[in-house]
Amino acid sequence: MKIAVIGAGVVGSLIARELCKYDAEVLLIEKNMDVGWGVTKANSAILHAGYDDPVGSVRSKFCSLGNAMYTELAKELDFEIKRTGSYVLAFNDEEISVLHKLLKQGEVNKVPGLELHDRDEILSREPRVNPKVKMGLWAPTAGITEPWMIAIAAVENALENGLKLFLNEEVIGFEKSNGKIKKIITNKQEHSVDIVINVAGLFADEISKLAGAEYVPLHPRKGQYILLDKKLGKIVNSVIFPTPTEKSKGILVLPTIDGGLLLGPTAEDLPSDRKHDLTTTSEGLQQIKDFVLKLVPDIDFSLVVKTFAGLRPESPQKDFFISASRTVQNFINVMAMRSPGLTAAPAIAKYVVEDLIQDQLKLTLKRKRNFKSKREAIKKYTQLSLEEWQEVVARKPSAGRMVCFCNEVTEAEIVEAISRGARTLDGVKFRTRAMFGRCQGGFCMSKILKILERELGTDASNITLKSPGSWIVDGKVRE
Amino acid sequence: MKTDVLVIGAGAAGMGAAIAAAKRGLNVVIAERDEITGGILNQCIHNGFGLHYFREELTGPEYAERFREQLEKLSDRIKVFTDCHVLKLGEDRKALLVSPKGILELEAKAVVYTSGARERPFGSLMIPGDRPSGIFTAGVAQRLMNIDNRKVGHRALIVGSGDIGMIMARRLTLEGTEVVAVVERLPYPGGLLRNVIQCLKDFNIPLYLSSTVIEVKGRERLEEVVIANVDEQFKPIPGTERSFKVDTLILSVGLIPQVEMLDGLVQTDRRTKGVACSNIGQSSREWIFAAGNCTAIFDLVDYVTKEGERAGEYASRYAMGERFSQNVPISPGENVMLTFPNFYNAVDDLTLYVRCKKPMEKAMLKVGNFEKIFEDLIPSEMIVAKIPNQKLSGLDRIVVELKEV
Numbered sequence: 047m048k049i050a051v052i053g054a055g056v057v058g059s060l061i062a063r064e065l066c067k068y069d070a071e072v073l074l075i076e077k078n079m080d081v082g083w084g085v086t087k088a089n090s091a092i093l094h095a096g097y098d099d100p101v102g103s104v105r106s107k108f109c110s111l112g113n114a115m116y117t118e119l120a121k122e123l124d125f126e127i128k129r130t131g132s133y134v135l136a137f138n139d140e141e142i143s144v145l146h147k148l149l150k151q152g153e154v155n156k157v158p159g160l161e162l163h164d165r166d167e168i169l170s171r172e173p174r175v176n177p178k179v180k181m182g183l184w185a186p187t188a189g190i191t192e193p194w195m196i197a198i199a200a201v202e203n204a205l206e207n208g209l210k211l212f213l214n215e216e217v218i219g220f221e222k223s224n225g226k227i228k229k230i231i232t233n234k235q236e237h238s239v240d241i242v243i244n245v246a247g248l249f250a251d252e253i254s255k256l257a258g259a260e261y262v263p264l265h266p267r268k269g270q271y272i273l274l275d276k277k278l279g280k281i282v283n284s285v286i287f288p289t290p291t292e293k294s295k296g297i298l299v300l301p302t303i304d305g306g307l308l309l310g311p312t313a314e315d316l317p318s319d320r321k322h323d324l325t326t327t328s329e330g331l332q333q334i335k336d337f338v339l340k341l342v343p344d345i346d347f348s349l350v351v352k353t354f355a356g357l358r359p360e361s362p363q364k365d366f367f368i369s370a371s372r373t374v375q376n377f378i379n380v381m382a383m384r385s386p387g388l389t390a391a392p393a394i395a396k397y398v399v400e401d402l403i404q405d406q407l408k409l410t411l412k413r414k415r416n417f418k419s420k421r422e423a424i425k426k427y428t429q430l431s432l433e434e435w436q437e438v439v440a441r442k443p444s445a446g447r448m449v450c451f452c453n454e455v456t457e458a459e460i461v462e463a464i465s466r467g468a469r470t471l472d473g474v475k476f477r478t479r480a481m482f483g484r485c486q487g488g489f490c491m492s493k494i495l496k497i498l499e500r501e502l503g504t505d506a507s508n509i510t511l512k513s514p515g516s517w518i519v520d521g522k523v524r525e
Numbered sequence: 526m527k528t529d530v531l532v533i534g535a536g537a538a539g540m541g542a543a544i545a546a547a548k549r550g551l552n553v554v555i556a557e558r559d560e561i562t563g564g565i566l567n568q569c570i571h572n573g574f575g576l577h578y579f580r581e582e583l584t585g586p587e588y589a590e591r592f593r594e595q596l597e598k599l600s601d602r603i604k605v606f607t608d609c610h611v612l613k614l615g616e617d618r619k620a621l622l623v624s625p626k627g628i629l630e631l632e633a634k635a636v637v638y639t640s641g642a643r644e645r646p647f648g649s650l651m652i653p654g655d656r657p658s659g660i661f662t663a664g665v666a667q668r669l670m671n672i673d674n675r676k677v678g679h680r681a682l683i684v685g686s687g688d689i690g691m692i693m694a695r696r697l698t699l700e701g702t703e704v705v706a707v708v709e710r711l712p713y714p715g716g717l718l719r720n721v722i723q724c725l726k727d728f729n730i731p732l733y734l735s736s737t738v739i740e741v742k743g744r745e746r747l748e749e750v751v752i753a754n755v756d757e758q759f760k761p762i763p764g765t766e767r768s769f770k771v772d773t774l775i776l777s778v779g780l781i782p783q784v785e786m787l788d789g790l791v792q793t794d795r796r797t798k799g800v801a802c803s804n805i806g807q808s809s810r811e812w813i814f815a816a817g818n819c820t821a822i823f824d825l826v827d828y829v830t831k832e833g834e835r836a837g838e839y840a841s842r843y844a845m846g847e848r849f850s851q852n853v854p855i856s857p858g859e860n861v862m863l864t865f866p867n868f869y870n871a872v873d874d875l876t877l878y879v880r881c882k883k884p885m886e887k888a889m890l891k892v893g894n895f896e897k898i899f900e901d902l903i904p905s906e907m908i909v910a911k912i913p914n915q916k917l918s919g920l921d922r923i924v925v926e927l928k929e930v
Contacts, residue, residue, distance in 0.1 A: 273648070277785075322744060326653045352648030354656060428612065432621075436628045443625030448558060448610035484785075486646035492668050506675060511658035515745030518658055519675035523700050 047071065047411070049241040049403075050230055052217055052253055054081040056193050057383055058245035059200040060395035066207035068399070068411035073237055074201065074209055075230065077216035079513060080473045082197030084247040085383065087476075088324075088356025089269065090298060090311060091193050092285055094386040095132060095185035097152025097160060098295060104366040106155045108390035108397070113187055115392040123199035124423040125192065126303050132188030132285035133168060135341060136181045141289040145183045148290075152185070159186040174281050174342050188285055192303050193388050194476045202466060203421035207414070212237075214514070217246075220257045226376045227257060241409070243378045243398060248321045248359045250381035259371035262382050265318040266357035269311025270330035275349040275484050279305040286341050295385065297337040299345075304453065304479055309338045309345070315360065324355045351484050358384045368394060370406050378402055424462045424478060428454045449497070450490040452483020460494060464501045472512040474498065495519070528554045528604075529844045531620055531633035532837070533611050533786070536564020537826045538639035538817025540592035541833030546637070546841040547602040554631060555596070555603060556622055558610040562596065563589030564641060565664065566826065568671045571692050577827035588826060614638075614786055618812060634844035635812050637836050638787060638800065642780035642818035650778060654740040659747030663689045663777035670700060678773025682750045683707045684738055686725075687905065688716035688824075690777030695724035697775070704728075705769050708736045708752050710759055713884060715905045717824075737761060738774070747772050782819045796863040797821035803852045803868035804875045806836025811848070814840040821865035821878065824907045828878065835873075853917075858926035860888065862904055869923055875912040880904050881927050888927040893917045898930065 047070040051062045054076035062074040078084060096110030120127045136142045145162060152160045161184045168175060168182045205211060212232070221229035221236070230237045246253040254261035279301050288296035294313035302308050312330045316323055331353055338345060361367060361382035371377040380398060383390075403409050427435055427445050438458075439446035445458035455478045463477035471487075474480055474494055481487035481494065495518060499506045510516040530546045532539045535557035543555040561567065566574070569585030576582055579591070596603055609624035614636065622629040644662040659678055661669070663685070669675040681702050683690050686709035694704045707725060712735045714721050725732050735754055739761050742749040754765035782799030784791075792809040794801040799822075800808050800815040808815050816836035817829040839849070852868035855877075865878040877892060885902040895916040899908050917923060 272651070277788075324744075325655050325742075326651075328651075328653045328739070331651050331653065347651075348649075350649045350651060351646060353651050353653075432628060432630070435623075439625065439627050446623050446625045446628060447608060448612075448623055451558060451610060454612065484646075485643045486648055488644050488646060488662050488665055491665055492673055495669075496673065506673075510745075513745045516658035517746055519669055519673075519677055520679070521676050522674050523670050523676050524674065 047241070047409070048073065048239050049243065050075060050237060050239045051243045051245055052230070053084070053245040053247055053250070054197060054201060054211070055084050055086040055245065055247050056082060056197045056388055057380055057391045057394055059197040059204070060391050061243055061245060061380065061398050062209055063200040063204040063207075064395040064399045066204045066209055067414055067417045069414055070411055072204065072209050073212065073239070074204070075212045075215055075217060075232060075237070077214070079214045079470055080467070080476070081201045081213070082194035082476070083512070085356065085358055086193045086197050086388070088271065088354055089193060089358065089385070089388060090300065090308065091190055091302065092132075092300065092389070093127060093189040093191055094389045095152065095160070095188040096155050096157045096386070096389070097148045097183070097185060098290055099155060099386065101151055101154045104368060105386060105390065108366070108393040109386045110155055110157050110187075112390040112393035116189070116191070119392050122419050123196070123203055123421045125195045125199045127189050127191045128303060129187065129189040130284040130301065131184060131186045132287060133172065134183040134287040134289055135168070135175065135179050136289050137176070137178055138180065142181050144289045145181055148183055157185065157187065160184065172282055172284065172286065174344065175286060176341060176343050190285065190300060190303050196391070198477060199421050199423070203418070206421070207417055217253060217256070222258070222374070225374060227374060241376045241378070241403065241407070243380060245380045247383065248357055250359065250379065254379055254381070257374055257377050259374040259377045259379065261379060262361040262363060262367045263318060264359040264361055264382060266316045266321050266323065267360040267384065268314040268316055268323065268355055268357055270326050270334060270355045271308060271310030271353065272331060272334050272350055273302070273352040273354070274307040274309070274345070275351055276305045278307040278346065278349055281307060281342060281345065288337070288341060297334055299338050299342045304482070306351070307345075309334050311356065316357075321357065324357065326353050326355050330355070351486055358387070360384050366390070366394070368398070368402075370402050376407070424459050424466070427456050427458065449493050450478070450480035450483060452485050453479040455480040457497060460497050461501055464498060469502070470510050470512055471495065471498070471518065526629060527632045528552050529634050530554075530637060530837070530840050531556065531631060532637045532639060533614075533620075534564065534639040534641060535562035535605065535607070536639060536641050536817065537566060537588070537592070537829040538641070538833030538836070539564070539637070540589075540596060541830040542637040542639060542816060542837030542840065543603050544592065544595050544599060545834040545837030547599040549838065549841040551602065551841045551844055553603045554633070555605050556609045556611050556620075557605070557607045560608050562593050562605060562607060568664070568668045570671045571696065574826050577825060578830055592830075611786060614790065616790065635814065635840040637806070637833075637840045638813060638815040638819060639817045639833055639836070640783045640786065640819045642782050642822060645776070645779040645781055647776055650776070652738050652741055655743050657741070657743035657745055657747045659743070659772050660741065660774045660776070663693045663775050666693060666775050667696070670696065676700065676702065678702055680705060680771040681773035681775055682769050682771045683775045683777065685709065685777035685779070686715040686732060687777050688720050690775070691716050691720040691724040693775055693777065694730050695728060698728050698730065702773065704730050705771055706730070707732045708738060709734050710737050710755060711735070713903060717906065739766065741774060747774055750774055780818060780822045782822065784819060787813065791815075794867045796857065797865060797867070801867040803870045804866045805839040805849065805870050805873055806832065807839060807843075807849060807870070812843060814843070821863070823878070828907070828909065831876070853920055853923055855923040855925060858924040860885065860927035860929070861925050864925045869917060871914060871918065874914050875917060877910045877912055877925065879908040879910070879925055879927070881908070885927065885929055887930050889930050891926045891928060893920050893923060902927070
């Protein structure tokens with residue numbers, strides 16, 4: 047059995063890994079140069095508790111389930127999660143009534159531990175939030191993580207279990223016979239397949255159209271973000287939400303897993319032809335500033351280190367669309383993965399493999415005997431004890447050469463990231479957090495460029511930031 | 526391992542400090558995180574260094590070399606650790622040094638912190654638009670060109686007319702990268718007049734004053750930069766937009782003192798954003814001294830060396846058991862944007878560095894009983910005044926004022 051997953055975002059990567067638990071040939075095809083670089087790369091990085099998904103929605107079915115699965119998954123795949131808990135804050139009676147509704151909805155959705163807190167309790171846990179707050183919905187299971195790291199970890203583990211990964215390869219067509227897909231045609235080659243799982247993020251509707259299967263139309267909803275210096279990381283301890291509106295969960299204030307502070311996202315619906323529009327706008331950034339100050343009044347915007355935008359795929363139904371196609375017998379859609387797609391991802395992966403493929407398509411997959419469930423993260427040497435670190439450096443001097451000073455990343459970690467598949471500056475950055483700190487690569491970028499050059503046996507001119515056209519330097523100043 | 530004085534950073538301030546301490550007969554360890562000593566001087570291959578200190582004009586590497594030679598001469602007392610990052614410094618005066626040679630705990634009697642500054646990154650400017658490659662800070666571009674021998678682009682726009690921005694405009698032009706413009710937010714150039722002439726006018730590079738970048742475009746490599754004029758509050762004026770097709774954007778928009786390693790150990794100054802120091806380089810924690818761009822951003826490396834030497838000298842005196850009395854706070858008054866040092870200790874004279882708030886034709890600097898006239902003042906050019914001890918005696922607070930005359 048040959049199963050192809052199209053799209054190596056967090057959902058696609060987890061599906062691919064789940065498939066690798068069975069005796070099947072698994073292909074993962076991704077058009078970007080690395081995994082997790084589409085929708086996965088830029089979102090709020092939150093594990094949602096699951097109280098704000100409408101009862102009966104597909105979202106509600108998978109959110110709290112996925113949330114719970116992350117504890118085990120993070121251990122198996124060795125990525126970081128922090129159960130920070132979250133607050134939805136209410137500042138007036140109208141908002142308080144929304145909190146009551148969310149509490150009820152959360153209880154039906156089986157979200158554990160929800161509580162309504164009064165002003166004093168909120169301020170004792172979160173002393174920097176606006177003291178005008180009246181009530182808050184506390185969700186202890188909410189947390190934060192690093193979405194791309196989950197995709198990276200899942201793919202690394204899947205590769206060890208036999209996955210075939212095709213990066214920088216775009217699906218451009220399908221060859222069908224008897225209502226089934228026989229071959230996937232990419233810009234590079236053809237893959238003959240038995241099952242196709244479409245997890246192509248923002249472009250999943252177009253892939254489905256190419257396959258002649260059902261789909262929901264997708265349009266991008268843009269979210270702009272502001273990332274601030276670690277000096278502000280402790281200004282809040284948990285994820286701070288405003289009271290949600292019909293349209294979105296609002297603009298949040300939250301700590302990032304590596305100690306920074308993240309503000310955002312905006313929610314701007316774009317037409318479906320703007321799926322590449324990752325621009326920030328002055329209006330968007332201003333909107334974030336204005337909004338967050340109502341939640342946490344003293345944020346010092348001179349400590350901004352980065353602004354960016356992400357796109358999430360939204361459908362008219364505002365719900366996930368996960369189903370085996372009725373018209374194309376061996377085609378499965380996993381699309382419209384808007385919020386809380388990241389949280390739901392592990393539950394969706396399990397559902398696709400166990401329920402859709404085995405129960406609905408009636409295809410029997412046999413469990414592999416020798417599936418290796420564990421993956422180890424790149425070792426962070428600063429977390430070792432002095433003695434352990436000394437021992438490592440004696441054997442491997444590069445573990446003592448600090449390359450990124452802001453986030454304390456050594457040369458050994460960067461070399462390891464490259465050996466695990468980083469081919470670009472962003473590839474190194476998302477695997478190691480080098481260049482992610484307050485100087486944004488000011489001190490280490492040129493050094494990392496050289497390490498990439500050396501490890502890949504190429505010239506710096508061939509190394510890019512992210513995409514094939516995003517060159518950094520072009521040739522030498524003088525011979 | 527133990528030492529008398531640990532110097533963190535081997536740039537202009539650190540080398541100055543280490544040499545001063547060793548000359549007093551102390552044992553010094555100097556820890557530099559880069560592969561060689563010299564700091565940012567190594568990438569500044571243009572001339573103009575040393576006019577005050579050596580009374581001759583040197584390039585950055587030449588200036589660094591002079592001090593490197595002295596470090597070598599004093600090698601029986603100064604241990605130079607390069608490729609060596611100080612991971613942390615504790616209240617117990619122990620530093621954790623990390624290098625490919627090993628991880629080392631070092632205990633010092635006094636520390637001179639000279640970690641310099643970092644550049645304000647692109648992200649902090651909150652410029653809307655895409656996030657393509659081809660956007661560099663001036664220092665990164667300078668390092669790539671001057672040390673790594675790499676061409677950073679073909680057509681460039683430079684933001685910021687400070688000395689670094691203008692020098693990069695000339696450097697890029699000389700190396701075959703076309704510089705289409707230098708853009709400055711202020712209504713006057715940010716750097717020295719000599720650089721306006723030698724780096725921009727001589728090469729016909731236009732300087733757009735009261736202008737700012739309002740958007741960057743390009744999905745992969747940078748393709749276009751849009752600028753606009755700004756009003757007095759630096760808000761872009763609609764209708765004044767102008768677009769440039771460039772593949773490179775160089776940012777020279779300010780330096781931030783690096784103080785993070787000392788978080789929780791010392792006080793920083795609200796205005797300089799650097800380590801708050803007295804005129805002898807002593808911080809709020811008596812055994813930590815600091816100098817150079819980690820205390821305040823200086824105009825000239827010559828000043829940095831002087832400050833480093835002073836901090837090195839007093840750190841050694843501290844290490845030998847001398848203690849220094851109460852400090853008098855120094856604060857900016859009329860027309861003064863910032864002053865350095867932040868405190869005054871009567872054990873020495875005061876070398877005062879002042880930045881004015883606005884351009885002034887002629888102004889009287891008043892500090893205690895000291896008065897001196899300065900001409901053609903601009904905020905980007907530091908005023909330096911040596912104020913003798915006796916002019917400041919008996920003050921419990923020193924206010925620095927510039928009165929227009």
